Amino acid sequence: MSDEKTLTKIPHFDGHYDHWSELMENLLKVKGLWSMIEGGFVEPLDNALPNDHQMELLEESRVKDHQVKHYMFQAIEKTLFEQILDRRTSKIVWDALKKKYGGNAKVNR
Numbered sequence: 001m002s003d004e005k006t007l008t009k010i011p012h013f014d015g016h017y018d019h020w021s022e023l024m025e026n027l028l029k030v031k032g033l034w035s036m037i038e039g040g041f042v043e044p045l046d047n048a049l050p051n052d053h054q055m056e057l058l059e060e061s062r063v064k065d066h067q068v069k070h071y072m073f074q075a076i077e078k079t080l081f082e083q084i085l086d087r088r089t090s091k092i093v094w095d096a097l098k099k100k101y102g103g104n105a106k107v108n109r
Contacts (some may be wrong), residue, residue, distance in 0.1 A: 010074045017101035024075065033068050040091035041065040065090050072097075 008031070011023035028034040041061050044050060050058060068090035073081055076097075084096050 010071050013076045013080070013097075015101075017097070018103070020075070021098070021102070024071070027071065028068060031067070033064050033071075036061075036065050036068045036090045037094050041089045069093060 008027065011020055011027065013020045025034065025037075028037060041064075044058065069087065072090065072093055083100075084093055086092050086096065
């Protein structure tokens with residue numbers, strides 16, 4: 001039986017992007033976080049004044065986005081982390097990894 005508090009093994013990026021992205025996608029789907037990659041997360045404009053319900057949804061989205069970034073940052077080496085210059089959202093990080101390493105059977109380090 002699955003327990004929500006069970007530790008999740010985060011797939012380590014070992015240079016095989018296609019394999020890693022499949023594993024990470026499955027992890028994020030199981031955790032209910034894949035929507036952060038599919039749709040992305042956008043901070044509202046400063047002049048937009050959300051109501052209480054919108055603020056709750058916004059905070060939930062921020063937390064989910066941080067969770068996804070946490071999983072991805074745990075999966076990559078420090079040197080790769082430092083190469084990702086724009087780390088504002090999990091989708092931006094995912095797209096940067098996909099652009100740099102996607103389609104490569106094995107990435108040379």
